[in-house]
Amino acid sequence: MNKYMIYxxxxxxxxxxxxxxxCKANKNLPVGPQLCxxxxxVMVKIKSVPKTEFTFxxxxxxxxxxxxxxxxTNAMIKREDGIVYIDQEKCIGCMACAGACPWTIPQLNPETGKAVKCDYCMDRVDAGLRPACVTKCTTHALKFVIMQEVV
Structure with missing residues (x-):
């Protein structure tokens, strides 16, 4: 089983x-929820010069x-390839998932009243493409990789 990650x-x-x-454009999200x-x-000093470091x-x-x-409602599903996604047909917007997540990743979409989170653009992955955030990174700083290749 492949386990994907964005690096x-x-x-x-x-x-x-x-x-x-x-990401927001690909998922057609309103103002508010942010999937990435x-x-x-993060500020670090390199040879006494302050430098901003970015995290994703x-x-x-x-x-x-x-x-x-x-x-x-069992709306949160983990696929065999490790991608965890929300079945929007089953989600009732109770946000129990956000309360259980140590990083509070799931967010409420105010337009649908349902939870949303990153699903690595699984429709794109299934079509052999990379997630929208990775594809559109202008400096190619984001990579979509199989975790075993990184470790």
């Missing part, structure tokens, strides 16, 4: 937030997701 090369990221924009984000709050945050698609067993 950020911090040396290439310029913090443009293009990944966030393309670039955080530039989205769903971690846990090996044993805390969000799945707590869902009262």
């Amino acid at each position: 950020l090369n911090g040396k290439r990221c310029i913090g443009c937030h293009g990944c966030e924009v393309h 984000e670039i955080d530039h709050s 945050r989205s769903c971690y698609h846990c090996e044993e997701p805390f969000c799945a067993p707590i869902c009262p």
Whole structure:
């Protein structure tokens, strides 16, 4: 079973937030929910010169997701390839998944009243493509990889 992950090369990221924009556009999300984000709050000093380091945050698609067993309608599903997604037909928007997630990843879509989270654009992955955030990264700082290849 492949376990995918999105890897950020911090040396290439310029913090443009293009990944966030393309993610929202691909998922047709309203203002509010954000399925991925670039955080530039990490400051380091390199040879006494301050430098901002960026981190990429989205769903971690846990090996044993805390969000799945707590869902009262079994809307949170883990595929054989490790992708964890929300079945929008089953989701009732109770947000128990967000409460169970240590990183509070699932968010409420105010337009649908249902939970949303990163699913690695699984429709694109199934078609042999990369997630929208990775495809549209202008500096190619994001990579969609099989975890076994990275480790």
